[in-house]
Amino acid sequence: MGLSSATTATEAIKLCIFDLRRGQQEGQELDKILFFFPAHLPFSTQLSVIGLSEGLITFTRIFSPEAACEVIEAERHSHVFYEAEPDIWMVMVVEKNETEAIWRIDALQKVLKEVHSLFLMFHGSIRALLEKEPAGGLIRSHLYPFIMDYLRDFLFGKKLLLPSFRDCLKERGTVQMLTVSREAAIEVQSLVKVLESCAGNTPCYSLILFQDLLVSTTLSPVDTINLFTYAVLRLTPRALSSGVSSWSYLRKGSTASHVTTGSMLAHSASVSEQVYGLQDTSPRGDNSYYVARPLQQDRWSKGKDGFLVTDIWGAEAGSSTSVTPTVWLQQTEERMYLCAYQYRSLTLILLVPVLSILNGEQGVSLLKQHVLENASLKMLKVEEKLSKGWGGENAYHVSGYRYLLVDGDRNVSRASPPGKVTTLTKESLLSLNKVREEVDLEKHQMESDNARFEKDMEVSIRAKNNAWVIARITKGKELYMVLEKADETLLYASDAVEKFSNRYCNGAFSLD
Incomplete structure (x- = not known):
């Protein structure tokens, strides 16, 4: 597969990891790059993305020294930031779609947090590997295969399908519990x-x-x-x-599509090895250490x-x-x-x-x-x-409801089965995505004020397709719900939420 094919496949998303403590001297700028996807992009492009990110981080710190930069909205792109470790930044640059709000920033941030948490669990901290081998070859030899193996779950055909509005009834960074007798x-x-x-x-x-x-x-x-x-x-x-x-956001596709995906990733990995001079990490290689790839x-x-x-x-x-x-x-x-x-x-x-x-x-x-x-x-x-x-995959389905329950104190979530969520219309999911964005903004504001999110909050909107989209937040718990076959009145929708709360949530979201 040619380089041009790979370029068109991933041009809408860029993902990089860099160290603000490195590459500060003229001629040493490349040292700060620890990971960049797509790896085939010229160094000038990679440095441009990282240079802009570094500038935005420095600029926003002037006004908010204690709170890290999280997102910058430009005309054509969203820049999502996550300071994984002190001065170690992960940045995702997402090209905007002109017709609809596909991405929810908080969901993209959780992808960055998840990949770093998994890396930490298997390889330890990025900073520790940099201190072990300051030249940077060791950390790059770990990061590149790890993140590329992680992204494999999101690659479908020629597209990188990260969480979009269709995934607004899912919550990363939580566990799903089985209710047992x-x-x-x-x-x-x-x-x-x-x-x-x-x-x-x-x-x-x-x-x-x-x-x-x-x-x-x-x-x-x-x-x-x-x-x-x-x-x-x-x-x-x-x-x-x-x-x-089963955690993947991939859509079902043909075998041919999966073959193409494998070819793309193999090509991207080979390019990264050529660009950064990564050594063969197989057991038969001559390198002095073996890099495990737990996400293969x-x-x-x-x-x-x-x-x-x-x-x-x-x-x-x-x-x-x-x-x-x-x-x-x-x-x-x-x-x-x-x-x-x-x-x-x-x-x-x-x-x-x-x-x-x-x-x-x-x-x-x-x-x-x-x-x-x-x-x-x-x-x-x-x-x-x-x-x-066990009641099967639809054990936690509630007839007439499409919902997501999140217990922030216990990091637990429960939602309608994916098969039931797919029955919702695009308009309903887009409306729910916007509601979740409003809640995200309120939560981030509370965090920036060093206050625990205990504020009771309710948002109810009537979508373009006449569905009711409702969010209720109280005492660290969140409930998001879509009612497509509800009465036109808000009173009817509110009553439906009350019944759900009393029956399935011990009244946690009831207004009484």
Whole structure:
């Protein structure tokens, strides 16, 4: 595929990461570029984008030294900013569509936050890698394959499909919980205790999922979100069987389109290697370190013993045995072995400190054996009970409603099933997107004033297609709703929300 084809494929979006502490001397400007997509663009173009971003950051700091620049709206582009680490900036430049407001800035910011959080979980901080190898080759060799593998879920044909107005009933940075019966909850807690006993006196953590929903976690909120996100991306039964994450915003397409996507990414990766001189990071290469690529698709599979296996982390020296994956937990600030077990629709992730396993891979194998010997029957019983209570993909569908519930305090969300959301008209989704933008602005204002978002807020509008679009926010909880087959009066729509709140939200959004 020629360079011109790749250029037309991604010209509407640019994504870069740069370090404000680097490249301040004349002739050293390229040093500040840590990542740039599309990589085939000339250095002059890359430096122009980063130079403009740096100027906007510096200028806005004059008026708001404490609050980082978040978005700049130009005539043709939206510039979305995220300071991932001190002086490490991620910037997305999105070309505007002249006919409709496709992008919601907060949703784009959450894409930047998500990719950085996942990178942090697997590779540690960007700044730490820069300090380890100041020339920048080490951090670039990690960032380029990682982010390109992440973007693969968004590439469809010749377009990069980031969250648009059609995704306004989704919320990144949250987990989706499975509602379980009291009897099932007791069995789950019993399983968690057995898992902890398998590690002996070593402190360990666990995450249990059913389908793509969280059942139990002993991790901190931030680590739970990161592990949950990765599990849905690459580890759950649906992700393993389809080869495409169920977290993806991809639209269904032909096989030919996916082949084109793979060709594009392969070409983009090869260009980045040529431009930045990245070394071969395969186990057979001559480089002194191996760069794991945890976001590669189709690299996890289920072993005969039920544990998931992958060769992403390479092989043990002098052996064909794959190295056990590791992640970095922010809660404990230590690296942990990731052991994932799967039985039917149940996925169990056990995390054990690397330093506590004295014999490396042999010790991990022994730990897995203990889990199989002591917890197998418990896992089977839990899966059976959860399956009996499972209502299918439409379990949380409420007839007549299309909704999104967000609990900001617990970082939990619940929404209408994607298949039901697709029944909404374009006008309804565009109207909801605008309502969510209003709420985002109010929340950001509260944050800039160093105030917790506890203000009660309600927005109700009548869309062009006569649908009611409603948002209610109270005490850290948010409810967004579309009623397409409602009466013309606001009183009718308000009454419908009251009924939903009382029945499904314990009255949290009721006006009484």
